[in-house]
Amino acid sequence: xxxxxxxxxxxxxxxxxxxxxxxxxxxxxxxxxxxxxxxxxxxxxxxxxxxxxxxxxxxxxxxxxxxxxxxxxxxxxxxxxxxxxxxxxxxxxxxxxxxxxxxxxxxxxx
Amino acid sequence: xxxxxxxxxxxxxxxxxxxxxxxxxxxxxxxxxxxxxxxxxxxxxxxxxxxxxxxxxxxxxxxxxxxxxxxxxxxxxxxxxxxxxxxxxxxxxxxxxxxxxxxxxxxxxxxxxxxxx
Numbered sequence: 001x002x003x004x005x006x007x008x009x010x011x012x013x014x015x016x017x018x019x020x021x022x023x024x025x026x027x028x029x030x031x032x033x034x035x036x037x038x039x040x041x042x043x044x045x046x047x048x049x050x051x052x053x054x055x056x057x058x059x060x061x062x063x064x065x066x067x068x069x070x071x072x073x074x075x076x077x078x079x080x081x082x083x084x085x086x087x088x089x090x091x092x093x094x095x096x097x098x099x100x101x102x103x104x105x106x107x108x109x110x
Numbered sequence: 111x112x113x114x115x116x117x118x119x120x121x122x123x124x125x126x127x128x129x130x131x132x133x134x135x136x137x138x139x140x141x142x143x144x145x146x147x148x149x150x151x152x153x154x155x156x157x158x159x160x161x162x163x164x165x166x167x168x169x170x171x172x173x174x175x176x177x178x179x180x181x182x183x184x185x186x187x188x189x190x191x192x193x194x195x196x197x198x199x200x201x202x203x204x205x206x207x208x209x210x211x212x213x214x215x216x217x218x219x220x221x222x223x224x225x226x227x
Binding site for chain 1: 142144152153154155156159203207214215216217218219220221223
């Protein structure tokens, strides 16, 4: 089965700095890579996604890069703000089912 | 668009009782719905995948007779936790995907927090 590893498990950054979260996967059939943000007790919210025919995608302060050869993809958050504090999950999908990473607790300190 | 609701948002029940959770896609037809379970400070674990009008596909280790899934229409799926026990206490979240350009995207419901006493 598919295995998705996510690092780091926790990330503390100063407001205004950048945060980077990395995920690696094993299933070469994966072709869709979403990132979700989950605040405590709430539903996961899709923040950005990328498909396997694209290497990079950006949406304001958030960007995702994908290296299909190396089977890894990363989430980049620039100019972090306190409201970016949450748990972030990467996921992969190749057959319609998601495999989630373990999550990264991001804390942005003022 | 792409709003998914869940009901109830939380439930407390006695051990041995059954609990039904509803998942609805409010403004789109969901070709597929997914049920996840999330324990505190852990990731989302897929329990089963359901398609309208057909039997659900359960993940390895998930008891189909304990977690009954009914996908009655393109906008409604239900999960029934039968004979619930304290170890079933968890956060249950559904998601739905729709046909079309973004069919891979899953839209999540707000979750149902279950506490079994």
